[in-house]
Amino acid sequence: MRPLHLSRRALLAGGVAALTACSSSAPTSAPTPQATDTPESRLLKDLIAEKERTIALYSSLIAGGAEKLVPFRDRHQAHVNELRKHVVVTASPLPASGTPQPTASATPKRVSLSRLRDLEAKAAELRTRQLADVSPGVAQLIASIGACEAAHVVALPRSL
Template structure:
């Protein structure tokens, strides 16, 4: 024979259930919002990939480019390697979107060597500016890395101006 539950018993059970759900939500539910570092990191990775692609395409189209282009390409490959080491797959969450990619790679570099170098300079400057803007949104450790990359990209732009 079923035992009738009192109103007091039902309210106590509901209170325990609510407290239990609150506790589970606080410590067990995954947060699908990515940390700012993740979105910025994904944007920086995309920029480095685009810069590498641009340098490779430009070097193929203009084999007589200055040595500073080969050095810049090597630096961008190093940047990409370091940035990828900081990204843990799956940490982006469902809503992770990169910051605006500052240097979309063109389909083909300009046929004119001077125009190609000018494009590389502009792209380096734009990417450096984007990294500096990103610094405000990330942790101190990530901001140091991005500042270093921005400084390197500014150096590339200057070296290309002298080429």
């Protein structure tokens, strides 16, 4: 039997299929939202705040004409929507000190895409460390989010 070799196009098509599924990934059973300030609820609140900053960065680029990024931003919004089902958020937490806030600047789009790619790669890598002390359902959700972020790294356009 001849070994199967996938072309780059076939691999990319598979990546696109994974991307379309990433926003619908969710734990099989949603736990009751946590109202207490447990380590898991703090992690979820921090993750929501991080995702909101990422959405703001994508939105600033989209407002500047980068419509190709709408599906990427929308997947992050789907993540936030799902995360909010697992924790009671009374108000958006303040960003961590030292965390640069996205702004709609005159930064060239190529640099912005590079920044997005780096942001997605670092986020995906962080997700594996966040799985240690969370419930199985939340671990599944965080792992799915990390997989989507990793897919974004390779799927983001090289130019706009």
